[in-house]
Amino acid sequence: xxxxxxxxxxxxxxxxxxxxxxxxxxxxxxxxxxxxxxxxxxxxxxxxxxxxxxxxxxxxxxxxxxxxxxxxxxxxxxxxxxxxxxxxxxxxxxxxxxxxxxxxxxxxxxxxxxxxxxxxxxxxxxxxxxxxxxxxxxxxxxxxxxxxxxxxxxxxxxxxxxxxxxxxxxxxxxxxxxxxx
Amino acid sequence: xxxxxxxxxxxxxxxxxxxxxxxxxxxxxxxxxxxxxxxxxxxxxxxxxxxxxxxxxxxxxxxxxxxxxxxxxxxxxxxxxxxxxxxxxxxxxxxxxxxxxxxxxxxxxxxxxxxxxxxxxxxxxxxxxxxxxxxxxxxxxxxxxxxxxxxxxxxxxxxxxxxxxxxxxxxxxxxxxxxxxxxxxxxxxxxxxxxxxxxxxxxxxxxxxxx
Numbered sequence: 001x002x003x004x005x006x007x008x009x010x011x012x013x014x015x016x017x018x019x020x021x022x023x024x025x026x027x028x029x030x031x032x033x034x035x036x037x038x039x040x041x042x043x044x045x046x047x048x049x050x051x052x053x054x055x056x057x058x059x060x061x062x063x064x065x066x067x068x069x070x071x072x073x074x075x076x077x078x079x080x081x082x083x084x085x086x087x088x089x090x091x092x093x094x095x096x097x098x099x100x101x102x103x104x105x106x107x108x109x110x111x112x113x114x115x116x117x118x119x120x121x122x123x124x125x126x127x128x129x130x131x132x133x134x135x136x137x138x139x140x141x142x143x144x145x146x147x148x149x150x151x152x153x154x155x156x157x158x159x160x161x162x163x164x165x166x167x168x169x170x171x172x173x174x175x176x177x178x179x180x181x
Numbered sequence: 182x183x184x185x186x187x188x189x190x191x192x193x194x195x196x197x198x199x200x201x202x203x204x205x206x207x208x209x210x211x212x213x214x215x216x217x218x219x220x221x222x223x224x225x226x227x228x229x230x231x232x233x234x235x236x237x238x239x240x241x242x243x244x245x246x247x248x249x250x251x252x253x254x255x256x257x258x259x260x261x262x263x264x265x266x267x268x269x270x271x272x273x274x275x276x277x278x279x280x281x282x283x284x285x286x287x288x289x290x291x292x293x294x295x296x297x298x299x300x301x302x303x304x305x306x307x308x309x310x311x312x313x314x315x316x317x318x319x320x321x322x323x324x325x326x327x328x329x330x331x332x333x334x335x336x337x338x339x340x341x342x343x344x345x346x347x348x349x350x351x352x353x354x355x356x357x358x359x360x361x362x363x364x365x366x367x368x369x370x371x372x373x374x375x376x377x378x379x380x381x382x383x384x385x386x387x388x389x390x391x392x
Contacts, residue, residue, distance in 0.1 A: 016197070024192035031184055055187050060392070062191040064332040066198035067262050080263035084334045084392075101267070114185050123182040141190030142182070166196040173392075 009074040016065065027058060028112075034058070034082055035110035041097055042090060051119035053089040056176060059122075060085045063173055079104040125175045133168035136161060201261055201331050205254070208323040209350075216316045217354050224312070224358045241284055242356045242367050249277045249349030249375070253342050257324065260339045261331025274345065281368050288364035300363035306370055313348060313355050313374035321347030321382055325389060333390050340386015341379050348378035 008029060015023030034057050038050045045053065061081050068077045083099050090097040126137050135154060139145040145153070151161045233239040252273035259269040292300050324343040333339040352371045361367055 018195055018197070020192050020195050023195070024188060027188040027191060028185075031188065035184075051184060055182070055184055058184065058187060058191065060332075062194070064263065064392070066200060066330070067332045069262060072262075072264070072268070076264040076267065077262065080267070080334055081332060084263060084332070115183065117183065119182055119184065122187055126182070137190050140193045141186040144189055147193065162194070162196055165190070165194050169191065169194055 008078070009070075012065070012068060012074055013070055016068070016070070027061070030061065030078060031058065031115070032109040032112045033078075033104075033107060035115060037082065037104065037107045038086060039110065040107065041086070041099065042095075045093070047117050048119055049093075051115070051117040052121040053086060055119050055122045056089050057082050057085040059169065059173055059176070063170060075104075076101075121176070122172070125172050125179070128175050128179070129168055129171060133164055133171065136165050137168050137172075140165065198330070201327065202258055204330065205258065205324065205327040208327055209254070209320060212319040212323040213350055213354060216319050216351060217357070220312070220316060220354055220358055224308070227358055227360045229360075230357060238288075238364065239362065241364065242359075242371070243353050245277060245281050245284070245368075246349050246353035246356060246371065248280075249274075250346050250353060252277060253346035253349055254324075257328060257339060257342045257346055260333050260335060260342055261328045263332045263334050265333065266335045266338065274342075281372065284364045285368040288368070292363065292365060297365060301365040301369060303361040303363070303366040303370075305359065305361060309355065309359065309361075309370045310374050310377075312358075313352050313371065314378050316351035316354050317344075317348040317378045320350050321378065323347075325382075325385065329389060331390075332392055336390035337383045337387040339390050341383035343386060344379035344382025345375065347382070348375040351378075 008026060011022045011026035011029065015026055031054065034054045035050070038045075038053045038057075039047075042050055042053065061078065064081060068074060079101055082104070083101055087097055087099055126134055129137065132154065136150055139150045139153065140147070147158045147161050150156075151158045154161070156164070227233065234243075256269055256271060256274065259265040262268075288300070289297065321344060324347050325340075328339065328343060331339075352375060355371075356367070359367065
C-alpha cells in the first residue's frame with residue numbers, strides 16, 4: 001500500500017512536469033479505485049451509469065490537477081476530489097449519498113486495465129462541443145491519434161491543437177454542469 | 182465513450198495551469214494599489230500618517246488588519262485545495278481576533294469612563310462602515326477570481342475566509358485615511374465592517390466556488 005502511495009505521487013509529479021506518459025499511467029491507476037468505489041455505492045445506477053460518474057471525476061481530477069501541492073500526499077487529494085464529485089454526481093441524479101473519507105481506504109478497486117463499459121454522458125457532452133473541438137477530442141481520445149496527426153487532419157498547427165484540446169476539456173466540465181442538473 | 186478513451190484525451194492535454202498562489206498575488210496587489218489610490222483621491226490621507234506609524238497604539242490598526250489579511254490569504258489558499266478543509270489551520274485567525282479583543286479591553290480599561298463613549302462613537306462611523314466595504318470590492322473580487330480556479334470542498338467557508346482577507350486588507354488601506362485615535366473606535370467599527378463583508382462573501386462563495 002505504501003509503495004502504491006509513492007507511486008501515484010511520483011507519477012503525478014512527473015505528469016505536472018510535462019510527462020504525458022506518466023500522466024496516463026496515473027489516470028489509469030486512479031480509475032479502477034474510482035470504479036470500485038462508485039460501483040460499491042451506486043450499484044443501482046447500472047454499470048454505464050457508474051462509469052459516467054467515474055468519468056466525471058476523472059475530468060475533474062484533470063481540470064484541478066494544479067491544486068495538488070507536491071509537498072502534500074497525493075491520495076488525500078485524489079480522495080477529496082472524488083468525494084466532492086461523486087456526492088455532486090449523485091445529487092444531480094436525485095440521490096443522496098454519504099461518503100465519509102475513511103471509506104476510501106477500504107475500497108476494493110475494480111480490476112485494473114481496460115474496462116469495456118461504454119458510458120453515455122461524456123459522449124453526449126462531446127457532441128455538444130463546436131465541431132472542430134469535437135473532432136479533436138474524438139481523434140485523440142477514441143482514435144488514439146497523435147497531436148501531429150490531428151493537426152495534419154484538421155490543417156492546424158500542433159500548438160493550436162494543444163490549446164484547442166485544453167479549452168475543449170474545460171468546456172466539457174461546464175457543459176456537464178448545465179446539462180445533468 | 183470508454184474511460185480509457187477519455188484518459189487518452191486527458192493525458193494528451195499537457196498545457197500546464199498556473200499555480201493558485203502566483204495567480205492570487207498577481208491580482209491582489211494591483212487591486213490593493215487601486216483601492217489605495219482611489220481612497221487617497223476621494224478622501225485623502227491622514228495628515229499625520231508618518232507619526233501614526235511611530236505610535237504603537239495607532240500602529241496596531243495596521244498590525245491587526247494586515248495580519249488578518251495575511252493569515253486569511255494563507256488559509257484561503259489551503260482551503261482552495263480539495264483536501265484543504267482537513268488540513269487548514271484556523272487558529273491564526275483566532276489569534277488575530279484575540280489580539281483585537283485584547284486591544285479593545287485594554288483601551289476600555291485605560292480610557293476614563295467619561296471619555297469612553299466619545300472615543301467609541303468618534304466622528305466617522307458611517308465613513309468607516311461605508312468605505313471599508315467599498316474598498317473591499319476589488320480585493321475580494323480579485324481573490325474570488327483567482328480562487329475560482331481552485332477546488333474547495335467547502336465553498337461557503339472559503340468565501341468567508343476570502344471576505345476576511347479582502348476586507349482586512351481594505352481596512353488596512355482605509356487606516357491610512359482614518360484619523361480616529363482610540364482602539365475603542367477602530368476595533369469596534371473596523372470589525373463590524375469586516376463582518377459585513379465576510380458574511381456577504383460567504384454567501385457569494387457558496388454560489389460561485391462550486392465546481
